[in-house]
Amino acid sequence: MLNSSALQSFEKIVGAANALAEPYDLDRYSADALTPFRAFGVEEALEPLADLVLRPETTSQVAEIVALAAQQRIPLIPYGGGTGVMGGTLPVQGGIIIDLKRMNRVLEVNPRDQTVSVEAGTVLQDLEDALDEHGLMAGHDPYSVAIATVGGAISTNGVGYRAGAIGPMGDQVVALEVVLPDGRILVTPQVPKTSSGPNLNHLFIGSEGVFGVITRATLRVRRLPEAQVFATIDFDSFTQGFNAVAELRALDIRPTLLDLTEEDQRVRLYLLFEGFKEGVTALAARSSEVCSQFQGRAVGPEPTLEYWRDRHQSGENYKLSSLGKPRQDRWQRVGGGGFDYLHLALPISKVLEYRERCQQAMSGSGVRVTEFAIWSRPELFSMLLAPEPGASGDFRESLSIVVQQVLTLAQDMGGVMEYCHGVGMKLGHLLAREMGVGHDVIRALKESLDPAGIMNPSKLGL
Numbered sequence: 083m084l085n086s087s088a089l090q091s092f093e094k095i096v097g098a099a100n101a102l103a104e105p106y107d108l109d110r111y112s113a114d115a116l117t118p119f120r121a122f123g124v125e126e127a128l129e130p131l132a133d134l135v136l137r138p139e140t141t142s143q144v145a146e147i148v149a150l151a152a153q154q155r156i157p158l159i160p161y162g163g164g165t166g167v168m169g170g171t172l173p174v175q176g177g178i179i180i181d182l183k184r185m186n187r188v189l190e191v192n193p194r195d196q197t198v199s200v201e202a203g204t205v206l207q208d209l210e211d212a213l214d215e216h217g218l219m220a221g222h223d224p225y226s227v228a229i230a231t232v233g234g235a236i237s238t239n240g241v242g243y244r245a246g247a248i249g250p251m252g253d254q255v256v257a258l259e260v261v262l263p264d265g266r267i268l269v270t271p272q273v274p275k276t277s278s279g280p281n282l283n284h285l286f287i288g289s290e291g292v293f294g295v296i297t298r299a300t301l302r303v304r305r306l307p308e309a310q311v312f313a314t315i316d317f318d319s320f321t322q323g324f325n326a327v328a329e330l331r332a333l334d335i336r337p338t339l340l341d342l343t344e345e346d347q348r349v350r351l352y353l354l355f356e357g358f359k360e361g362v363t364a365l366a367a368r369s370s371e372v373c374s375q376f377q378g379r380a381v382g383p384e385p386t387l388e389y390w391r392d393r394h395q396s397g398e399n400y401k402l403s404s405l406g407k408p409r410q411d412r413w414q415r416v417g418g419g420g421f422d423y424l425h426l427a428l429p430i431s432k433v434l435e436y437r438e439r440c441q442q443a444m445s446g447s448g449v450r451v452t453e454f455a456i457w458s459r460p461e462l463f464s465m466l467l468a469p470e471p472g473a474s475g476d477f478r479e480s481l482s483i484v485v486q487q488v489l490t491l492a493q494d495m496g497g498v499m500e501y502c503h504g505v506g507m508k509l510g511h512l513l514a515r516e517m518g519v520g521h522d523v524i525r526a527l528k529e530s531l532d533p534a535g536i537m538n539p540s541k542l543g544l
């Protein structure tokens with residue numbers, strides 16, 4: 083709980099209109115897209131409310147907030163779109179939520195350097211709209227493009243539809259400006275490579291705000307594609323489709339969109355190639371040959387065109403039903419008797435065995451997989467888990483057991499339990515198991531940079 087003099091000091095930094103302390107606002111900010119249904123074993127993390135929400139407009143305001151909070155040992159939680167699905171923005175120890183969405187300026191578009199400098203609270207789609215006027219795109223294109231921010235996407239190292247060619251959000255980062263937990267401002271150089279010491283951008287990519295508040299980012303941009311070729315290939319089995327995808331990767335063919343999905347017993351590969359005309363034509367032709375080698379049947383561009391048109395629908399639905407709404411409204415999104423969506427990464431050689439072992443583990447559990455998918459590269463494997471029709475017993479309880487089993491199985495097989503959403507509160511307790519000594523290193527960095535432990539406490543399993 084903040085005393086009134088602390089409250090006034092923070093309010094002075096951003097102005098009264100941008101310091102929110104009404105119960106309604108505290109409630110709607112004290113959540114993200116993690117629902118109690120999916121918070122197996124960490125349900126209590128969803129209960130605490132923030133004491134205050136601040137909406138700064140400049141880096142110096144952020145630095146002032148952080149310095150004052152460090153002095154008074156008040157927890158701070160960076161907040162972008164609040165669309166994270168792991169509870170990364172939950173104020174588990176109360177404190178202050180810093181909403182960055184007023185920091186939404188596109189500062190400099192630089193076609194010659196192929197970069198854009200942008201404030202961290204900019205919504206991804208707004209960035210794309212600004213770049214489009216210059217014939218450019220950043221290209222990080224998740225389902226949630228209309229609602230997630232640049233800072234949130236960097237802090238979760240998110241994956242989007244174009245990741246097959248350009249990689250995840252972290253790969254787009256050229257440089258960052260970050261307010262460190264003591265209020266100092268770190269700026270990394272705007273070049274793609276250095277050779278002295280670790281690349282400090284990586285301290286913040288995928289770090290869920292535990293090492294500082296990202297205030298600006300310089301991102302790589304590329305020209306809007308000269309040509310696009312859409313293709314759809316059906317396979318008789320997931321194994322055939324997977325082997326085709328692994329062969330494409332081995333040939334270093336990286337389609338812009340690559341999504342292999344098994345759903346309702348149909349296995350379909352959605353492909354999009356973008357770039358300069360001759361390159362796109364050659365890549366599409368060779369990919370078609372590779373898929374034929376694995377008994378793939380081309381079924382024309384239409385299914386993938388339709389898929390591409392509808393790709394942001396879930397984000398748009400979330401915007402209407404949940405974004406910025408009180409927690410109870412957000413938490414009603416359980417969907418069809420409950421589900422969980424897991425995104426794991428494994429070495430290519432382990433993926434098919436892992437899939438098999440997951441099916442064995444689920445047999446008779448009351449839980450089934452309604453969708454298996456590979457997104458952007460063969461190592462990235464996802465499963466949508468739902469109730470087995472006709473199964474008896476408590477589905478949520480069975481689901482929580484199965485989820486724990488399959489996540490730890492991925493770790494035991496040399497993989498990781500999450501490739502695009504971070505761990506937040508939902509999976510933080512399993513991160514030390516996954517990282518081993520690596521987690522001790524993260525903890526040592528945290529203790530050194532944030533001795534008061536104010537920056538987004540309890541995230542990244544810390």
Ligand SMILES: Cc1cc2nc3c(=O)[nH]c(=O)nc-3n(C[C@H](O)[C@H](O)[C@H](O)COP(=O)(O)OP(=O)(O)OC[C@H]3O[C@@H](n4cnc5c(N)ncnc54)[C@H](O)[C@@H]3O)c2cc1C
Pocket residue numbers: 114115159160161162163164165166167169170171182202203223224225226229230231232233234235236237238239240241242289290291292294295296297396397400502503538541
């Ligand atoms: C319908 C829907 C579809 C989705 N589709 C995808 C998808 O296709 N791909 C994907 O990867 N994810 C997806 N997500 C998850 C989510 O959109 C991403 O994790 C996104 O990157 C989060 O961005 P955000 O701005 O909402 O971050 P938030 O939820 O606000 O924050 C996420 C984490 O980052 C930290 N953070 C936020 N801003 C900063 C900052 N400036 N500095 C430091 N730390 C910060 C927060 O403290 C928190 O730990 C989806 C979510 C929904 C609800």
